[in-house]
Amino acid sequence: MSHRIQPFSALAVMLLAAASLWAHHNMSAIYDFNNRVAMSGTLTKFDWRNPHIELIVDAKGDKDQMETWTLEGPPPSFFRTRDIGKSDFEGAFGKPVTFEASRARDGSKSGLLRTMTLPGGKVVSACPQNC
Amino acid sequence: MPTPFRIAVVVAGAAALSAALLFAPLTGRGQTPTDEKAKAKAAAKAKQNAKNFENNAAVITFYDRQGKTVGTAGERALYEATVFSPDRTRIAVIKDDLAAENADLWVMDIATGKSTRITTSAKNEFVQSALWSPDGSQLAYVTIRSGSEGVYRKASNGEGPEELLYKNASAFMDLSDWSLDGRFLTFSKSDLSGGVLFVLPLSGQGERPAVEILRSESRIFGARFSPNSRFLAYVSNRVSEPGKNPVYVRPFDPSGGAPAAGPWQIADNSRGRLYWRRDGKEFYYLGLDRSVMAVGVGTAAAFEFGKPRVLFRPPGAVPFFISDISRDGERFLVLPPPKGPQLQQLTIFDRNGKAASKVAEPGLFAQPAFSPDGTRLVVLKNDLNTGLADIWTYEIGTGKASRVTNDALPKNSPRWTSDGKHILYVSFRGNYNGVFRKPADGTGGEELLFRYTPGAGLNLTDISPDGKFLVCASGGVILTVALTGTDPLARKAIEFAREEFDVGNGRFSPDGRFLAYVSNELDPDRNEVFVRAFDASTGMAGEGKWQLSKEGAAGMQSWRADGKEFLYRQFVEPGGADELQLMAADVAAAPTFKPGTPKALFKIPGVYRGNLGNISRDAQRLVFAMDVPADTTAR
Numbered sequence: 001m002s003h004r005i006q007p008f009s010a011l012a013v014m015l016l017a018a019a020s021l022w023a024h025h026n027m028s029a030i031y032d033f034n035n036r037v038a039m040s041g042t043l044t045k046f047d048w049r050n051p052h053i054e055l056i057v058d059a060k061g062d063k064d065q066m067e068t069w070t071l072e073g074p075p076p077s078f079f080r081t082r083d084i085g086k087s088d089f090e091g092a093f094g095k096p097v098t099f100e101a102s103r104a105r106d107g108s109k110s111g112l113l114r115t116m117t118l119p120g121g122k123v124v125s126a127c128p129q130n131c
Numbered sequence: 132m133p134t135p136f137r138i139a140v141v142v143a144g145a146a147a148l149s150a151a152l153l154f155a156p157l158t159g160r161g162q163t164p165t166d167e168k169a170k171a172k173a174a175a176k177a178k179q180n181a182k183n184f185e186n187n188a189a190v191i192t193f194y195d196r197q198g199k200t201v202g203t204a205g206e207r208a209l210y211e212a213t214v215f216s217p218d219r220t221r222i223a224v225i226k227d228d229l230a231a232e233n234a235d236l237w238v239m240d241i242a243t244g245k246s247t248r249i250t251t252s253a254k255n256e257f258v259q260s261a262l263w264s265p266d267g268s269q270l271a272y273v274t275i276r277s278g279s280e281g282v283y284r285k286a287s288n289g290e291g292p293e294e295l296l297y298k299n300a301s302a303f304m305d306l307s308d309w310s311l312d313g314r315f316l317t318f319s320k321s322d323l324s325g326g327v328l329f330v331l332p333l334s335g336q337g338e339r340p341a342v343e344i345l346r347s348e349s350r351i352f353g354a355r356f357s358p359n360s361r362f363l364a365y366v367s368n369r370v371s372e373p374g375k376n377p378v379y380v381r382p383f384d385p386s387g388g389a390p391a392a393g394p395w396q397i398a399d400n401s402r403g404r405l406y407w408r409r410d411g412k413e414f415y416y417l418g419l420d421r422s423v424m425a426v427g428v429g430t431a432a433a434f435e436f437g438k439p440r441v442l443f444r445p446p447g448a449v450p451f452f453i454s455d456i457s458r459d460g461e462r463f464l465v466l467p468p469p470k471g472p473q474l475q476q477l478t479i480f481d482r483n484g485k486a487a488s489k490v491a492e493p494g495l496f497a498q499p500a501f502s503p504d505g506t507r508l509v510v511l512k513n514d515l516n517t518g519l520a521d522i523w524t525y526e527i528g529t530g531k532a533s534r535v536t537n538d539a540l541p542k543n544s545p546r547w548t549s550d551g552k553h554i555l556y557v558s559f560r561g562n563y564n565g566v567f568r569k570p571a572d573g574t575g576g577e578e579l580l581f582r583y584t585p586g587a588g589l590n591l592t593d594i595s596p597d598g599k600f601l602v603c604a605s606g607g608v609i610l611t612v613a614l615t616g617t618d619p620l621a622r623k624a625i626e627f628a629r630e631e632f633d634v635g636n637g638r639f640s641p642d643g644r645f646l647a648y649v650s651n652e653l654d655p656d657r658n659e660v661f662v663r664a665f666d667a668s669t670g671m672a673g674e675g676k677w678q679l680s681k682e683g684a685a686g687m688q689s690w691r692a693d694g695k696e697f698l699y700r701q702f703v704e705p706g707g708a709d710e711l712q713l714m715a716a717d718v719a720a721a722p723t724f725k726p727g728t729p730k731a732l733f734k735i736p737g738v739y740r741g742n743l744g745n746i747s748r749d750a751q752r753l754v755f756a757m758d759v760p761a762d763t764t765a766r
Contacts (some may be wrong), residue, residue, distance in 0.1 A: 051587075
């Protein structure tokens, strides 16, 4: 845990909060926070590394076609402080999950993870980092 | 910059420490090593929390319109927000709870100091932005509930349920005011692409739809309704113009329609914090030098405004920031740090830990570093009058200063090139962090060497001895950059180490064959120093990896110039909270790397965790920006 930064301006605080939106890159430039997608599918792959995790989910689209979704999440340390570990996702590998994500602005099948419900009902939230 | 991790999570402080020390059971039969480890960690955490509380907990203090202290309220706490009630008899306070790792809203009675809890948050839920209803009977605030950020409302006596007013599609909204007619809240959302100003009508039930009032390529912060709700004041700034935070006022149309007049710029720069006096005749904001600025205004008909004037400059060499202003414009709330205002004295220590000399007059200094020949320092210096930081160099023998940069742009990580002729640093321009180079004497222009991913944080941690590579840290990843070609935009970051744990602070060995870095791979709460081979043909890690530190590392990793010794900082107690010591280990680089056993050299007096100094290349001296009381020193 860091020491508190010595008193700084209100504006700086606000800028700090805003800056955290693009902790690694400019999330709002890539993803549209007002364009959500909620789907169910199978977790087929994940990359549990900094600067942000990546999840691959095979899900059925609105016409029952199979789609492969790539979801970007916060860094592993974000989950660690929320008592969620890599093992939670390893346990979900090949099993059904549901997710909500902010869609990529380029229209691709990718999104910024907001929440994922793992098999067994555990809900993983990526907020505030990704919401 | 770390994740949006709350800088100071929570409280209980001394109580937590006492509890941890008094009631921690002795190790006995039936306890496993895992139990003991968990308990040791909990005790260390409690100790860190207590230290955090000791260093940062403040007592709410009031100034009058002349900046004279006229009273205090309540007990010491880690306050995140403090807001006067409309009648100035109570304060809504958001307090960090370090032990629970959350922040909650309370209401404090100024006369008695008695507090009433308003919210009860779970771990990692942090209440923000408290607002009073005009009659003082309710509070609105932002918090995360069940993984989503929203605006909530609750009675200011703490009774009854909290009501969700608005669910935010994203996060980090800036909820900033409740109109005096009680009908609207206002908030803004900003990012690199600009800002949007909203109002939230409070009529109706359930989640309310927000109305977009203004969309801009500039970011928008701190909007406040005029008392008659006819105008909105706000701060707006452009990413491309850092350090410029003008204050605007525009007519408020609840339907979101384009105003027929305005906006009017009433101040060309500020540090935010906007307030209208209740009678609508005076407007306040914080000036760059922390003064309280006042502007005469009229809102009865068309908007009228006068020239900003200094109402008062808070006392002291380093004035405290005003945290809130009462609606009647008579009381100004500050949170004085427990040690009082501090400046920093650049202080050089010898290898035995003795303060050997001081450089320059005290100022707001950070990140000092010795030149390769040990005769100069480079340092970030913050200007009290503007709030802006620039890079300076100082001759250690004479104190002669040279200004290297002179602009409003954010910057960090000043580093010397191995020939001592240039300073490299990171600066944020437009949407990008980049690494720039400038002559160390401040002459000549700057040169862009590398530009990173839009919006991503970046720290420059070293330059290879031959000047051909940079090593940087971003998002828990170590990146190297080959300075090949002539087009800086064509240079790409190479992942030296990208793991599921955090790595950073890569430092080249003097022969350039190895990179030392810190990693929390063994324990998420503790860094250790590791060394890996550096493959100059790829910029990536080569064969071999060695652990150098054994009991944790707390920054300042440094190779001696001959490559035969490695130094770093460590807490005296593993997982400690205050006392730090300098460690040194003999190392060998040929035929392959061989780490020696680290030994403690000396305790570093008066240096806290976040105060990172630097070690000279001959490993004989250290430099720190040491805190000194500001009011007894020259500025």
